[in-house]
Amino acid sequence: MKFFSFSTEEKTGIGVETKEGIFNFTEAFDTYQHAKGARQPVSLNFLQVLVEMGYCSANTIKKVLSDPWVRSREERLRLTEFRYNPPIERPTKIIGLGRNYRAHAKELKHEIPKEPIFFAKSPSAITSHEADIVIPHWLDERVDHEAELALIIGKKGKNIPEEEAMSYIAGYTILNDVTARAMQKEDLAHNSPWFRSKSFDTFCPVGPFLIPADEVPDPHALEISLTINGKEHQRASTSEMIFKIPEIVSYISKFMTLSPGDIISTGTPQGVSPIKHGDVIEVTITGFGTLRNRVVKEQQI
Ligand code: MG
Numbered sequence: 649m650k651f652f653s654f655s656t657e658e659k660t661g662i663g664v665e666t667k668e669g670i671f672n673f674t675e676a677f678d679t680y681q682h683a684k685g686a687r688q689p690v691s692l693n694f695l696q697v698l699v700e701m702g703y704c705s706a707n708t709i710k711k712v713l714s715d716p717w718v719r720s721r722e723e724r725l726r727l728t729e730f731r732y733n734p735p736i737e738r739p740t741k742i743i744g745l746g747r748n749y750r751a752h753a754k755e756l757k758h759e760i761p762k763e764p765i766f767f768a769k770s771p772s773a774i775t776s777h778e779a780d781i782v783i784p785h786w787l788d789e790r791v792d793h794e795a796e797l798a799l800i801i802g803k804k805g806k807n808i809p810e811e812e813a814m815s816y817i818a819g820y821t822i823l824n825d826v827t828a829r830a831m832q833k834e835d836l837a838h839n840s841p842w843f844r845s846k847s848f849d850t851f852c853p854v855g856p857f858l859i860p861a862d863e864v865p866d867p868h869a870l871e872i873s874l875t876i877n878g879k880e881h882q883r884a885s886t887s888e889m890i891f892k893i894p895e896i897v898s899y900i901s902k903f904m905t906l907s908p909g910d911i912i913s914t915g916t917p918q919g920v921s922p923i924k925h926g927d928v929i930e931v932t933i934t935g936f937g938t939l940r941n942r943v944v945k946e947q948q949i
Contacts, residue, residue: 649664649665649666649706649709649710649860649863650664650665650857650858650859650860650863650936650937651663651664651673651695651698651704651709651735651819651857651858651859651860652664652665652695652732652733652735652855652856652857652858653694653695653732653733653734653735653737653855654727654730654731654732654733655730655731655733656729656730656731660693660694660733661673661674661675661692661693662674662677662692662693662694662695662698663727663730664676664709664713665857666709666713668713668722669726670726670727670728671713671722671725671726671727672725672726672727673692673709673712674691674692674693675724675725676712676713676718676725677692677712678691678692679715679717679718679721679725680711680712680715680717680718682717683715683716683717683718684715694737695735695736695858696736696737696738696739696908696909699736699800699802699818699819699858699908699909700908700909702802702803704800704802704818704819704858704860704861705860705861705862706860706862706863707862708860709860731776731778732776732777732778732855732856733776733855734774734775734776734777734854734855735800735821735854735855735856735857735858736774736800736821736854736858736909736911737774738771738909739771739774739907739909739910739911740771740907740909740910741768741771741904741907741910741911742768742769742770742771742773742774742852742910742911742912742913743766743767743768743769743900743910743911743912743913744766744767744768744769744796744825744846744912744913744915745764745765745766745891745896745912745913745914745915746761746765746766746767746915747760747761747765747890747915748761748764748765748889748890748891748896748914748915748916749884749888749889749890749915749916749917749918750888750890751884751888751917751918752915752916752917752918752919752920753890754918755918755919755920756920760890761890761891763891763899764891764895764896764899764900766896766899766900767841767842767843767846768843768846768847769825769843769846769847769851769852769913770843770846770847770852772847772849773826773846773847773848773849773850773851773852774852774854775849775850775852775853775854775941776853776854776855776856777853777855777856777939777940777941778856778940778941779850779853779941780850780941780942780943780944781824781826781850781851781853781923781929781941781942781943781944782848782849782850782944782945782946783848783925783943783944783945783946784848784946785945785946785947785948786948787828787831787848789828789829789830789831790828790829790830790922791826791827791828791829791922791923791924792826792827792829792920792921792922792923793824793826793874793876793881793882793920793921793923793929793931794824794825794826794827794916794920795822795824795872795873795874795882795916795917795931796822796823796824796825796872796913796914796915796916796931797820797822797823797867797870797872797886797913797914797933798820798821798822798823798854798911798912798913798914799817799819799820799821799867799893799897799911799912799914800817800818800819800820800821800858800909800910800911801816801817801818801897801906801907801908801909801910801911801912802816802817802818802819802861802908803815803816803818803908804905804906804907804908805901805905805906806901806904806905806906807901807902808897808898808901808906809898810894810895810897810898811894813893813894813895813897813898814861814893814894814897816897816901816906817861817893817897818858818860818861818908819858819859819860819861819863819864820858820859820861820864820867820933820936821854821855821857821858821859821911821936822854822855822856822857822872822931822932822933822936822937822938822939823852823853823854823911823913823931823939824852824853824854824874824929824931824939824941825846825851825852825913825916826846826848826850826851826852826853826923827845827846827851827920828844828845828846828848828851829845829920829922831844831845832845832846853929853931853939853941854911854939855939856937856939857936857937859935859936863935864935867886867893868886868887868889868892868893869885869886869887870885870886870933870934870935870936871883871884871885871886871933871934872884872885872886872917872931872932872933873931873932874919874929874930874931874932875929875930875932876921876923876927876928876929877927877928878928881919881920881921882916882917882918882919882920883917883919884917884918884919886914888917889914889915893914896912896914897912900912923943924943924945925943925944925945926942926943926944927942927943928940928941928942928943929941929942929943
């Protein structure tokens with residue numbers, strides 16, 4: 649079972665995909681609250697709100713969709729024509745992991761890190777499944793794809809112990825950590841931060857789905873792959889991560905408070921390569937679906 653954010657001509661909302669089909673969860677939840685006689689019904693229009701309320705679970709989906717009153721309206725709740733929005737659009741932060749796969753650290757001629765390396769990516773870089781990755785007209789140097797498994801924080805935490813870290817995760821998604829590679833290398837060579845190379849508008853495609861954590865028994869046993877125009881460039885198992893998810897979450901939370909909706913991207917495996925105008929990039933994680941984006945070079949006006 650998967651959540652997603654959607655919009656149609658008239659509205660935006662939360663959708664769910666189950667074995668039975670694709671449903672408008674915002675309306676299903678309204679119906680459910682009505683059936684239960686909720687005194688203060690809440691409107692669940694955004695996944696970030698659902699995450700904040702602690703409702704990001706397969707259990708919630710089951711409970712709502714199996715309610716007899718909701719079931720009796722099932723046909724009306726089916727979603728047909730819609731566009732995917734990013735599952736989370738306004739996180740307080742996006743944190744990326746650097747060099748978290750040995751073979752990738754090697755291909756960029758870096759040493760294997762002794763403790764997690766993390767960096768920020770601007771939340772304004774977020775874009776959705778099927779949207780264009782836009783390379784500015786003035787940027788003629790190398791831009792790379794980076795296929796990654798990302799996690800979404802479910803509750804506020806600071807100094808989170810490793811043993812408790814998994815309980816702070818609401819779910820998982822796919823993220824393409826698009827990077828202006830030449831600019832990043834140049835900045836590194838000058839001991840400058842590489843924030844700008846990661847943070848161009850549209851350089852953070854994410855989604856299309858938010859998979860609730862209780863649907864992912866082992867996030868370190870997932871197959872991740874990336875193709876450009878159908879040709880495979882990256883394939884790895886998330887078991888190859890150097891720092892595992894509990895350690896990553898615990899480590900980052902020593903420095904900053906993690907908030908619901910925050911995105912932590914766990915790093916890319918080997919096989920990063922340049923992307924150019926017209927390319928179609930597809931990132932797939934087993935059971936998660938596929939995140940697809942076209943690359944467009946901005947026209948100079
Ligand atoms: Mg990355």
